[in-house]
Amino acid sequence: MSAVVHLVDDDSDVLVARGRILRTEGFHVAPSQSTREFLDRYDPDVPGCIVLDLSMPEMDGLQTQALLESRGIACPVIFLTGCGDVHSSVRAMKGGAIDFLTKPVEAAALIEAVMRGLEHDRLARAQAEEQCRVTMRFAVLTPREREVLQHVLAGRLNKQIAADLGIVEKTIKVHRSHVMHKLGVRSVAELVRLAERAHVA
Numbered sequence: 083m084s085a086v087v088h089l090v091d092d093d094s095d096v097l098v099a100r101g102r103i104l105r106t107e108g109f110h111v112a113p114s115q116s117t118r119e120f121l122d123r124y125d126p127d128v129p130g131c132i133v134l135d136l137s138m139p140e141m142d143g144l145q146t147q148a149l150l151e152s153r154g155i156a157c158p159v160i161f162l163t164g165c166g167d168v169h170s171s172v173r174a175m176k177g178g179a180i181d182f183l184t185k186p187v188e189a190a191a192l193i194e195a196v197m198r199g200l201e202h203d204r205l206a207r208a209q210a211e212e213q214c215r216v217t218m219r220f221a222v223l224t225p226r227e228r229e230v231l232q233h234v235l236a237g238r239l240n241k242q243i244a245a246d247l248g249i250v251e252k253t254i255k256v257h258r259s260h261v262m263h264k265l266g267v268r269s270v271a272e273l274v275r276l277a278e279r280a281h282v283a
Contacts, residue, residue, distance in 0.1 A: 085200050086130035088157070089113045090120045090146070092138045100133065103189045104196060117141045117149065126155060129207060131180065131199030133192070136163035136170060144170065147177045156206060158199040162187060216280045222264050230257040234270065235277055 087109045091097050097113040104111050112130075114120035116138065132150075136143040143161055150157065161174045164185040171182040180202055181195040223231065233243040240258065244251040267273045 084110050084128075085203070086110050086112050086128055087196055087200075088120055088124065088130060088132045090115075090117065090132060090138075090143075091135040091162070092116060093135070096135075100192065103192060107193055109196065117146045120146075124155070124157070126157075129200070129203050131158040131160060131196060131203055133160045133162060133196065133199075136161050136174075137165060144173055144177070147174065147179065151177065156203075158202045158206075160195045160199050162192075213279070216276065219265050219276070220280050220282055223261060227257050227261050227264070230254060231261050231273075231277070231282075234258060234261070235274060 087104055089097050089100050089104075089111060091100075091113075092115050094115060097115065101111045101113055112123060114123065117140065120132070134143045134146060138146075141149070143159075143163070147159055150159070158180045159174075159178070160180050161171075161182045162185055163170070163182070174182050180199045183191060183195060220228075229247065230243060233246065238246070240254045241251050244254045247254070262268065262273065265273065265276060267276055
């Protein structure tokens with residue numbers, strides 16, 4: 083799926099100029115003259131980044147950044163401004179912006195920032211997919227196996243788990259074996275690391 087560079091700026095001439103630069107480099111560009119227009123066309127399943135103007139009439143860049151965060155939209159943001167100040171740039175970077183560029187921006191600087199934004203998005207999506215795969219491995223456990231798992235992660239021995247759950251130790255060994263097999267691990271150390279990645283430890 084091709085990544086999209088979203089250009090958000092209320093100046094149509096600026097959108098055309100930046101779009102031309104990026105398309106020349108092979109990027110797929112989607113221009114919007116407002117935050118509302120961008121949100122109407124944004125598809126979270128499509129990778130990409132946002133080149134966002136700081137000063138816009140309806141909703142400025144920092145407000146847009148905050149709105150995206152509140153909606154759980156993690157698309158990387160690159161700010162462009164003709165009147166940036168230290169305070170604004172600090173707020174933007176604290177909000178997770180990839181870069182804060184000043185107009186008129188050089189083509190090379192814009193392209194480099196967009197490439198970093200797209201790479202940031204690619205890595206974040208890959209990490210999220212891996213997290214999902216790990217979490218799904220735990221989803222196949224039965225309620226009793228999950229219960230045994232928590233005791234194993236707590237470092238308890240089979241006989242201690244059996245006593246806590248009121249069942250025989252042999253049954254605990256069977257559940258423990260099933261847990262290890264379903265999760266594809268061979269040691270408690272591997273199990274602990276996998277549980278930490280899945281946030282179930």
